[in-house]
Amino acid sequence: MSRRDGTCRFALSSGFLLVSLVGLGARLAFLHLGPNEGVSRRFEKRLNAGRGGIFDCHGRENMLALSLAMKSVCVDPSMVVSNGCVARVACGLGDVLGRPVDQVAVAINKPDRRYARIARFVPAAARERICAMKLPGVFLQDAMARVYPQGPFLCHVLGFVNHEGRGSAGVEQVMDNYLRGCPGLLESRLNARRQEVYVWRGRHIPALEGADVHLTIDQNIQHVVEGALDAAVREHHARGAWAVVQQVRTGAILAMGSRPAYDPNVFRVSSDAQRMNRAIGYVYEPGSTLKAAVIAAALNEGVVTTNAVLHCEHGEWRYGGRILHDFHPYGELTVADGLKKSSNILAAKVALHLPRKALHGYLSAFGLGKRSRIDLPGEQSGILHPVSRWSDISPTRMAIGQGVAVTALQMLGVISAMANDGFLMRPYVIKEVRGKDGSVLVKTIPRSLGRPITFETAATMRALLRRVTEKGGTGRRARIAGYTVAGKTGTAQKPVPGGYSSTNYMASFVGFVPAEEPQIAVIVVVDDPQPVHVGGRVAAPVFSLIAGETMRYLDVYSTTERMASL
């Protein structure tokens, strides 16, 4: 081979090598820098935001509701049908999930469909068994489940989340916008193994996690309330019972229980009656507990004094063509004694001392006939007719809690106002809303809704209501060892078409403790207790149990200790 040929061949080889390198380089650059739709598969994924948690007043220590990442079992029916294994898949899933095979087969046997969800929120053990079976067309899908670790506990306040992930009752409904958060977006590409390649990730907008809601409810007080209500329903064969514990100075609700209850984890199997929060959604005639409001109004107007003596007609008084009875016959009684002994006739006569407009104005100022604006859904406004619709005897009947309907929360507001120097506070259960970074998004500040009575009248009423639980009063069973209790019993006949039932009653007790420096107010209502139906014997002991435990739990100084320290 000549030297010229060798040079030529070398030049050709170099040229070929150069062209190859340039070509490979260009291809490399094209693959890395150019559009690669044909090579990789784009995908867009919605990133679900975790729903925020709900906690009691102690913060993150006591969790009442949270979201858990779970899996749902889904099927691609067209794939299952085309593989001819409907029976095998139906048998396998039915066996593991404990569902009728024929139902599963019907759900799967739809060749024109690409998606069917067979079961939600499957436990880990069942998931593993399904994966091990390797059934064609069966896959697991991520899903967020809302769970309530304590089951029916506080169910009426917490509410529940429906299958679309929306809050449908209670705090879950009211604070849905905060709890739900905001979903994110991920745009990226998959490799040949159908795995996301991080470096090809396009847009990534992280999901904004839902905020946490902190309640004013105290888990331990709530436990006491629910236990006491369960015991009362059992003991008195009642249709239902409900109770609310409120902080007098702020209006914060420390506990709210209602019976019957339901488990929000399986809310679908509960009835409307079980789901109703009776403390705010059930209106009833308050009976004698309203006497306190009427007497407070009369004292505030100055039309009577506590020592004013009224004749109680020996238990039977005809007025406006209708007869009004007392439970026990009395002759002359002072206003103070009339309240202590819960005389209907005395209360009616006191009401007649007030101008009708004034009586209506006071009852309205105490919050009757309108919603208290508590931060829970389903609150009823109750019934307080305008004066124009009153009959001749209306004031006498309203004075004994008939012809007017209230919720337990409204009645609690009346007594709380007397305990709080006349200020009616807005009740609330949501203490604050915190973002995941700990920042406070919403904070509830105690707010006064008005001042129906003066400081002096409130102090007088506290003294009068305290006598109710003393010897000779109707609320003796509400007493608590070491503490002074003020309150009022109520035994209301339930209205029936054409009058009032003589067998069905609402027994209630509403009061506050300690009487000299009130900290908490509590109302207990028992629906249709049998055979004993008197508020002083049915509801007052429940009050005593709840308020006594709460006082000791909150470490409130007892009256004896207070006296000793003075």
Next chain:
Amino acid sequence: MARRNRKRARREGVAFPVPFVGIIVLVVSLGLVYVWLDCQCNALGKAIKTLEIEQQDLQKKAGRAQFRWAQLKSPQNLDAVLARYSMEMHVPQWNQVVKLDRPALSDTRLVRSRSHVRAYAGIERDGRDE
């Protein structure tokens, strides 16, 4: 001879021109650096992805642990556990509790401002002695 040698030298120079080799080396080096960087990015991407998955798993585990913990420390469960062991616990009555008043805030401030370097126990003793 001298003329022939010059031609050979020119031919050899054409066969391996320094700029050409330089360009080749540069291109190959750039390519290698690019590939190395790409590998590094991919490795980091995989690591981030793995950590993301791990984080998600841990979040799920934390959620389940929180759920379990909330169940365990719920008052109902505590009652059930106490009942299982035949134990009864009640909140003490008011007369079963001994309360000790805290020293007034103003006194504490005074003591701290006077000597914050001394031991707390010493401060307490001094305060009592006075």
